[in-house]
Amino acid sequence: MAAKIDKELCCYCGGCASVCPFSALELKGTYVKCDPEKCVDCGICVKICPVGAIEVKGQRGENK
Numbered sequence: 029m030a031a032k033i034d035k036e037l038c039c040y041c042g043g044c045a046s047v048c049p050f051s052a053l054e055l056k057g058t059y060v061k062c063d064p065e066k067c068v069d070c071g072i073c074v075k076i077c078p079v080g081a082i083e084v085k086g087q088r089g090e091n092k
């Protein structure tokens with residue numbers, strides 16, 4: 029399982045990486061990498077992203 033990050037929208041704030049309880053997300057300079065081995069599709073990162081750049085299980089967050 030994995031969170032999909034829209035690179036066009038992501039502003040590299042690092043918020044998603046800091047809230048993921050499973051340390052599945054890692055901010056690497058100008059992109060966020062999701063480790064599919066660690067991600068459990070909980071959706072917490074979807075809610076925290078300020079620009080709605082993350083999609084998990086077909087659910088996308090809002091641009092706040």
Ligand code: SF4
Nearest residue numbers: 048067068070071073
């Ligand atoms: S869906 Fe949950 S486990 Fe997967 S990257 Fe987001 S916060 Fe982490």
Ligand code: SF4
Nearest residue numbers: 038039041042044077
């Ligand atoms: S919370 Fe959203 S904007 Fe911030 S690094 Fe993650 S995907 Fe990018």
